[in-house]
Amino acid sequence: MTDNIRPLWQLLILAKDDKQSVSINCDECLLLIEYDADLLAAGDADDDVMSIINQHIMICSTCRNKLDDWIEQGSWKKTPYPYFNNQTRSEKENGNE
């Protein structure tokens, strides 16, 4: 289905460069979700990356569901839902791992 996955660095350049017109496929979306999950865990999400993930999941229910599952599994338990909602990051956790 998706035989043309660009490497993460290339996607990041695209995100910084031209995020309005970046279109990614599902595999690339998952790459970026993984990347951004790491940043989120460190409390430092990348808005440009989130922006292109967001654009993809708006049109792709497959990835939206995967993202939901991912969040339910707890990978992002400290981050309720950074997408669709921009007031989730104001609340700080107290280091309760």
Ligand SMILES: [Zn+2]
């Ligand atoms: Zn997708």
